[in-house]
Amino acid sequence: MLIIMNSQASEREIEEVAARVRALGRAAHVARRDDETVIGAVGEGRRLPAEALLRLPGVANVVPLPKPYKLASRDFQHDDSVVMVRGVPVGGRHTAVIAGPCTVEGEAMLWRIARHCRERGAAILRGGAFKPRSSPYSFQGLGAEALAMLRACGDELGMPVCTEVMETRQVEAVARHADLIQVGARNMQNYSLLSEVGKTHKPVLLKRGLSASVKEWLLSAEYVLAEGNPNVILCERGIKTFEESVRYSLDVTSVPVVRRDSHLPILVDPSHAAGRRELVGALALAGIAAGAHGLVVEVHDQPETALCDGPQALLPGDLEGLMGKVQKISEALGRKLFRPAREHCPLNAAGNDRHPQRESR
Amino acid sequence: MLIIMNSQASEREIEEVAARVRALGRAAHVARRDDETVIGAVGEGRRLPAEALLRLPGVANVVPLPKPYKLASRDFQHDDSVVMVRGVPVGGRHTAVIAGPCTVEGEAMLWRIARHCRERGAAILRGGAFKPRSSPYSFQGLGAEALAMLRACGDELGMPVCTEVMETRQVEAVARHADLIQVGARNMQNYSLLSEVGKTHKPVLLKRGLSASVKEWLLSAEYVLAEGNPNVILCERGIKTFEESVRYSLDVTSVPVVRRDSHLPILVDPSHAAGRRELVGALALAGIAAGAHGLVVEVHDQPETALCDGPQALLPGDLEGLMGKVQKISEALGRKLFRPAREHCPLNAAGNDRHPQRESR
Amino acid sequence: MLIIMNSQASEREIEEVAARVRALGRAAHVARRDDETVIGAVGEGRRLPAEALLRLPGVANVVPLPKPYKLASRDFQHDDSVVMVRGVPVGGRHTAVIAGPCTVEGEAMLWRIARHCRERGAAILRGGAFKPRSSPYSFQGLGAEALAMLRACGDELGMPVCTEVMETRQVEAVARHADLIQVGARNMQNYSLLSEVGKTHKPVLLKRGLSASVKEWLLSAEYVLAEGNPNVILCERGIKTFEESVRYSLDVTSVPVVRRDSHLPILVDPSHAAGRRELVGALALAGIAAGAHGLVVEVHDQPETALCDGPQALLPGDLEGLMGKVQKISEALGRKLFRPAREHCPLNAAGNDRHPQRESR
C-alpha cells in the first residue's frame, strides 16, 4: 500500500505515519520527491486499515499497490532512479558502459585490458574473481586474490570496479573490494544471497535468470530493496529459447517492459547472450536503441588464450568502433554517454552514494 | 555445390556448364557479379563429379555448399540483395518502412490510414485481405474485395502494396493485386504455398514462424528461391518464449545472424511481437539498430474500434515520432531511410523488377 | 451458447430452435445424448437473445460457452467421443496403435512393414505419401502413387490407413484413399486446409503444432468441427523447448489437459518427439499412462536404409515388446487395447462412420 502525504506534511507527521505502519507489522519505506512524500507499506499480514490511515494528519491519499513487487515499481517511484557507482551515473538519461575481461586471469592481463577499456571510454571495469562454472572441473576463478587486483587496478585507473558474488559467505569480502556487486543469472533466485547483498548498501548489478520472467526478476530486485538497499541495477543477458545459432537470445523486449513498470536502471549484456564476438555489436546497439541505460561487455586482447569465454570477447578495436555507435544512438534518443575524463584520476575516496539520484522521465 | 567461372569465361562456356549440371539431375542457378559468375548446382542425387566439372572450359573453381540452404546463403552470393518492390529498394544500405492497418475493414478507413502512413514517410502500404485467425469464429477479412481496394489505394497514393496469401488457391489473385506477397508466420512451413509463390516472381515477404529456428526459416526461403524467384524479403516478428508480459518476444538476435549467413534483406515487425502499442517504438528501434533493413508496423487512427489487433496499432502521431528516430539511427549506422516523394505520384506501371539488385557489403 | 432442450422436447421443437439460431446468423450444431439434446450456437455476431431463446418450446436452459473453442469443449459434450476409423474405435476406454513406415518408399517395403505391424497388434497402418520436408532438396514422397499402394495394402491386410495431406488441392485424392487424414504439425494453423478436411467428413488426425498451446490446438480442431466434421482425433507429437538431447519434448501434460477440457480423443506420437529409437518406448508408455487413447509410432525393418527418419523407427521386435507393456498399462487403468483379429479380414466396405460414438467418462 502507498500512503501519499500532502505537500505541507511535516517531518513529524511523516514519521508518525511510518511508525503506525510499522506498528501494523509492515516495513515503511519513505520516498521523497520535491513536491510529495510517499510511504510504501510492504509485507504480509492482516489487511491494512486504509480508512484509519487516511484520517492521520498529513495523509493525502492511500492507494493499493497491485503489483507483487512494490519498491521496484513505478507506482512507488515515478522518476527514474540514477544509481551512482563511485561517481558514475547509471540510469535516467545516462548511458554507461561496463567493460573488462570475463575473468581476472592475472595482474598483467587485467591491467592491460583495463587500460584498453578505459582509453576507449568504458566507465566501469568488470572482471570475474569467483566464477560460476557449470562443470566442477572448469577453472573457478582466482578468488580473493583477484578481488585485490581489481581494487588496485580500478583505483589506479580511476574506474569503479564490478565483480560477481556467488554465495553469502563471500558477500563481505566482495562488498569491501567492489563498487558494484554482481549477482549472476544462475543466482537470480538465490534469495539468501539477495537479502545479504541487500544489507550492504553497495550498488548491486542483478542479472536476469536464464528463464526468469520480468515479473520474477523484479521480485528478486525487491529482495534487495526490501533490505533497505535502493541501489539496484538490472541487467538483461539473454534467455533460453529453442534457437540454436546462439547461446541465449537477448530479450530486448524486457528493456521497454522494465522501463514501463519499474524506475530501476537496466543494462544489457550482449556478450553472454550471443556467445560469439561477431554478434555482440549488433545486439549492444539493439539494447541501447530499445532504451537500455548501458552495456556490460567482455573485452580481451588475446581471446584465443582466455581461460573462459574467449569467443565472445570483443577485441579492443571492436570496442572502439562500438563506442562510437553507442554514442550516436544515445544522442539520437536524447541520452548522454558517460565517458571518463581523459586523464586518469583517482576515485573519489568517499565511495558510493547511499541513495540513488532521481530524474524525471 | 558452387561452380565459380573465371572472369574471362564466355556466355557459351557458362551455358555449357549449366547444361552439364542439369544433365546431372540438378538445377543450375546462375549468379552474375561484375567480375565473376557463380553457378549454384542444387538438388539431391548421386555425388557430383567435382573433378570433371573443374576440367570444363571457363571453370575457375568448384566448392561445396555446406549449409542446407544454398541459394539463400552468403556463400552463394556475397553481396547484399536489394529487392525492388515497385521502385522501393528493400535491403542493402536502405531502410524501408511498411505500414498500414492490420486488416482492410473498408474503403474509407483504408484510404484514411494509408494517407496518414504516406504523409509520415512509410514507403509501402500493408493491409490484410485474408486473415489467418486462430478461431474459426473470428472476422476472417474481406477477401477479394479488399485486394481490389488495396490496389486502387496504392495506385492513387503511389505506394506499392503488401498483403498476405493464405493458401495456394489464392496465389494467383493476390499476385495480380499485390506488389509484395506476404507469407505469414503460421504458414512458414506450408511448403506447397512457398513453392506456389516461388513461381510468381513477385517479391515475397516471408515471416518467421513462431518457433522456427533461423536455419528452418532460411530453408523455407530456399523453397521460394528454388522455384526461380529471387525476390525474398525476410521478416522477424517474434518467437514464443515463456515470458508472459508480451505476446511474442522479438528475437533481434536473428537479425545479425541472418545478415551474417544470408544475402537476403530482413525486416522486423514489432507490432505483432509486442501486441501492445507502448512497446512498439522501442522494439522497432532495436530492430533497426541490430541491422534490419526496415520495419513492418501496424497503424490505425481509431484503434479502439479496429476489428483486429487494435491494441498493437500505432496512432498516426506515434508513427511520426518513430520515423524521426528511425531516420537518425539509420544514419548513425551509415544507412538511408527511403521516403516517398512529397507529391503523390502514380506507380511505375512496369511493376516489379524480376531480379534483385546487389550492393557490396 | 448452448441451448439445452428438455428431455421431452420433440424433433420438431428441436428443429425450430435450430432454425431460429440460424436466423440469428449462427451455425446450429445439434448434439443428442440418451436423455438430452444440446444445440450449440456458434459464430460471431451481435449478442444472442438468451431470454427469447429460453421462452421457445422445449428449451430447458441456455448457457454461455466461455471457452473460445465451442464444439471441441467438454462443456458442449460431456461424454468422450469415440471416432470410428473403419471399425477401429479411437477414444473413450479404447487404446489403439497406429504404426507403419515414416514414408512409403515402395510397394515391397510397405507390405513387408505393414505385415510386421499387423502381426504385432497395430490397428491402423500409417505411411507418408506427401512429405513435408524442411529442405526443398529432400525426398518429398511418392505422392499419388503411394496413396494407391496404401489403399491396396490396407484393404488386403484389413487395416484402415492413415496418411498426411499437405494442401487443399490434395484433399480430394487423400480423402478418397485414406481412412484417416493426417494434418501435420507444420500445418496445424493452415486454416484453409483445416476447413477443407472439415468438409470431407473423414476422420482427421490433427497433430499439435511445434509451439502451439493446447488452446490454439483445440481452436484448430474447431475449424474442422465447425465445417460439420465431428471426427477429429488429436495427436501430441512434441514441442520445441531449449532441451538439446531430443528433437522435441513430448508434452505429456497436454494429455490430461485435453482430456479435462475436451471430449475429443488424443494420441501421442513418441517417434517424432524423441527422434531416437531408444527413447520411443519410454515416451509411448508415459503417454498411455497419462491417459492417451493410443499411439502413433514409426516402424521400419531396415531403418539404416530408410529415406526419412530412420533413427527414430522402431524395429518390428521393439514394437512387439512395446505392445505387451501398452496392454498391461492400459488394463491397469481400466482401458482396453484394440487388437485386429488374428485372421486377415477385408475391411468393412461401408467405410467410416459419419459420426463418432460416445462413452460416458
Place this chain on the structure above:
Amino acid sequence: MLIIMNSQASEREIEEVAARVRALGRAAHVARRDDETVIGAVGEGRRLPAEALLRLPGVANVVPLPKPYKLASRDFQHDDSVVMVRGVPVGGRHTAVIAGPCTVEGEAMLWRIARHCRERGAAILRGGAFKPRSSPYSFQGLGAEALAMLRACGDELGMPVCTEVMETRQVEAVARHADLIQVGARNMQNYSLLSEVGKTHKPVLLKRGLSASVKEWLLSAEYVLAEGNPNVILCERGIKTFEESVRYSLDVTSVPVVRRDSHLPILVDPSHAAGRRELVGALALAGIAAGAHGLVVEVHDQPETALCDGPQALLPGDLEGLMGKVQKISEALGRKLFRPAREHCPLNAAGNDRHPQRESR
C-alpha cells in the same frame, strides 16, 4: 579418464594406481563391482599419460570419458545406483514415493498429514522448513523450528524425512535433522551450495532447474559427487515452456535420457509441475511409466487453508487412488513399489548408508 583394473588386481595395485592419478593432479574415484574395479580420474590439467598408466601393474585398460560429467555417467558406473535413505531404497528396480505437505505450518498439521501419507504407502516424509519464495513478502517457512518437528515426526512414524536447504549456512542444521537433503530447482546451479551438501555424505535430492538442460543437471550432480558424496537422487519437476495451461511442463523425456546416460536414480515431482491437483495423478503415472524410480508429491488435508501451494496438493484420498495405480504400473514394468511396514517402527538409528547399493540394469 577411466582406468579399468583387471579382475585379479590386488588392493595394493588399485591403491597404487589411485595414488599415481592423484600425483598427476586429479581426484581418483574408485568404483568396485563384483568382477571389476574402475578408477575414475577427474579434474582438469595437462593431458594424462594414458600409455604410462596402461603399463602399471593390474591395469586392464584405459578409456577416455567423453561426457563433461564423469562420476554421474553410465560410462563410469554401468549398474544402477540404489541410494539408501535410512533403509528406503531409491533407484534400480524399486519405486518409492515421497509425500507430505509443501510447508511445515505447525506440529498438528504435520503429524496429521504425515500419518495420512504413511497409511497410504508413502515411504519418505517431505515438508518445507526453509521456503524459497519469489516474493520477499511471502511466508518463508518456520525454519529451524520446522526441522525439529520433521525429525520428531519422522522418528515416531518410522519415516525418513526430506527437506530443502537454501544456502550454505543452513547445510549443517539441515543435514543434522534430515535424511534426504533437497536442493531446489532455483538453486540447481548454486555451485557453492552443491559443494557444501557434497561434503555431508547425506543423500541429496537434486531438483532440475526450470530451464536446465539434462546435461547441465548432470553437471550439477557432478558437483556433489566430486566432493565424495555418491548419494545423489535426481528429481524432474517441470520446465518452462510457452504453454500457459500449467505452471511448468513436466519433461518426462528427461527420464529415459537420464537413465540412458547416468546410473543415478531419478524421481518426478508432478505437483510443482502441474500446479493443479487434477493433473497430478496423470503426470505421476506418466513419470513412472517413463521409467522414474518414484514420486515426490504434495499432500494436504485442508488445502484451501494451506499457506503455500494449496491448489496443487493431493487430498489423502487422491493419494490412496494414485498409490494403487503406481503399484500396478510398476509391476507391469517389472519394478516393485516400496511400502513401509504396516506397524509404525522406529527408524534404524544407524542412519544413512554411506554408499549406494548397485543393481545390474
